[in-house]
Amino acid sequence: MVSKELVAASTTTLVLSILSEGDNYGYALIQRVQEVSGGKLQWSEGMLYPVLHWMEKERLIDSEWREMENGRKRKYYRIRREGRKNLQAEKEQWTAVHSTLVNLWKTKPGLT
Numbered sequence: 001m002v003s004k005e006l007v008a009a010s011t012t013t014l015v016l017s018i019l020s021e022g023d024n025y026g027y028a029l030i031q032r033v034q035e036v037s038g039g040k041l042q043w044s045e046g047m048l049y050p051v052l053h054w055m056e057k058e059r060l061i062d063s064e065w066r067e068m069e070n071g072r073k074r075k076y077y078r079i080r081r082e083g084r085k086n087l088q089a090e091k092e093q094w095t096a097v098h099s100t101l102v103n104l105w106k107t108k109p110g111l112t
């Protein structure tokens with residue numbers, strides 16, 4: 001499992017990355033992260049929905065209620081232009097951190 005701190009630090013970037021693939025709803029976001037991480041990242045609804053609300057307030061994403069075939073409504077989220085700009089900046093930052101760690105770990109014998 002990944003630490004809570006690292007999960008929290010990566011949540012916005014992960015949400016924006018998933019939404020860059022297309023509109024999605026909360027529970028599907030949770031499932032997608034679990035799938036892509038091979039089960040190493042575990043999100044809960046209680047953790048995700050406050051982040052989604054914050055991201056809407058920051059104008060990174062929009063949401064709309066859609067009626068499903070069974071008549072129930074589901075809230076879908078989509079990335080905004082501001083969110084795409086934020087995602088690009090986040091990608092650059094995460095890539096820099098990843099590259100730095102990989103370089104450090106290559107130079108330390110015994111670490112794999």
